[in-house]
Amino acid sequence: MHNELHNEMIVVDGLQYSNWNRKIFEQLREGGVTMVHATIVYHEQIRETLMRIAEWNRHFEMNSDLIMPVKSAADIRLAKQLGKVGIMFGAQNCSPIEDDIGMVEVMRELNLMIMQLTYNNQSLLACGCYEAEDSGVTRFGRQAIKEMNRVGMIVDMSHSGERSTLEAIEISERPIVISHANPLSFHAAKRNKSDKVLKALGESGGLLGFSLYPFHLKNGPDCTLEDFCDMVAGTADMMGIDRIGIGTDLCQEQPLSVLEWMRNGRWSKDMDYGEGSKSNADWPRPLSWFRDSRDFPNLTRGLVERGFSNEDVAKIMGLNWLNFLDEGLKPKQES
């Protein structure tokens, strides 16, 4: 029964960085995913970001039967209608704008729909969650948020520090997202978020995407589907049922070198192990109930079994993301 429900729904994955290829696109479709927010860059700067976009253009050309670019929220509905997987571009750091406020609009014209202000470290815009101290959104950051608001590029604070996140919620005139993280109360990790942040996010009309990355989960790779769904239920009570979605953080088929790039970029001569450690430097072991995109129906099943109504399951699995993007991706004059 949950499979039928799953297939009817618009399913959105609020973040994924897999080693994109036809097999992975097929798995996304098999898992009933309507749209995936695909990270196209971590620390890549302008020139490198354009290379990543060119690679995606090639993917679209070669796999047009399976995937399509998302250039507006309407394209998500179109993808559902056509039975294709919509690909929405996002950046996990502000490196695609380098030091240039004018690049916000340029990148948005290239369909970069969502951008994190920081990735773990201090950026030119705000502070990441791995710095010892967070002094909030910078002078450039204030201007960047304003410009992102204007052109309809979503502010994502998944990897940011607490103070920067609270300030971004306050400064941004449009709701922001935390596309892939979990409540700190579920699992203590630098990347997870306090109730204070989650409440402020919910009250401002923002959205949290629940992460399925084992480092963000209670008991890591051994976290159960039941525990995950309990967390969803608790967060729904706190933030409101309309303010939550999924952001799996699935990084499928990526070599260790990609994990090292995420963690170290070009800034570190020493090896930084991020959420891992020297003795646990590799990718985490996957969850038994969420190995790849084909397991999306398990989430629907888990939520149904946890007692969510079909309507609420549909919201969590994609409708909330769709509604959020409906509003958030419009340039300001249109919204």
Add this chain to the structure above:
Amino acid sequence: MHNELHNEMIVVDGLQYSNWNRKIFEQLREGGVTMVHATIVYHEQIRETLMRIAEWNRHFEMNSDLIMPVKSAADIRLAKQLGKVGIMFGAQNCSPIEDDIGMVEVMRELNLMIMQLTYNNQSLLACGCYEAEDSGVTRFGRQAIKEMNRVGMIVDMSHSGERSTLEAIEISERPIVISHANPLSFHAAKRNKSDKVLKALGESGGLLGFSLYPFHLKNGPDCTLEDFCDMVAGTADMMGIDRIGIGTDLCQEQPLSVLEWMRNGRWSKDMDYGEGSKSNADWPRPLSWFRDSRDFPNLTRGLVERGFSNEDVAKIMGLNWLNFLDEGLKPKQES
């Protein structure tokens, strides 16, 4: 008498960003300047920095009778001997290394001898003096300081915030400089430095270059030579006679567009007026006793008249800079 003294001395200008041309090189020589720390970039990134270096290579080629590149402290003595003006490259922001720790050594190989960690705003390395709050040296910043120490690139905190400056003094294993600023007690300006910073700088073996930029002086463009020399005397008492020098911040013959580039880079859509204001947006009026590099002998005269011994005048006018660079520019294994 002071002219004779002036001509014997090694005279160092610890910072200048003039609109370099043959006339300005002639004025430097006429003013008896042995070496000038020439800012080559403000917000320029890697590719643009290479352009600036190529422009300098052309200056060296066309004006080899007047100027020469400084590739070590020994070249300063050589410039004195040859009657030429030594040019030492420096950067006022960390933009020439972008996000890449490996660029520290690359830029040092291109003779970038000194680099500010920040220019007014938050950078990837530390916080500038115009941000509302300063959370200190970042994760990347700690690595960058270590690498600068290793290759013999001087850390300059002239435009940094208080906390970042104190932390840089603490973190750096080699003395650092504040190449162009004055004591806050002499004139209240965001760019001037507290006694706490100056004492820590002096105790660590660092160096302060006194600025002649009117925004950093008591009574602005009307500051007298006597007041300036009183400030030097007071700072000598506080920091020690070996810990002070000159860093004029002379920005000669630069158009307003260059001032706007310094202040706004590419980060601001609104006009930022920096040390000026909307009604006072242009370059400040120059000091009557320091209009351009030809007036360097006035500084020697003022210091002599203030009662400094010839030996101490020579230290302030250049010897302290020379001694500092003698040690600071050596790669670590040699020092």
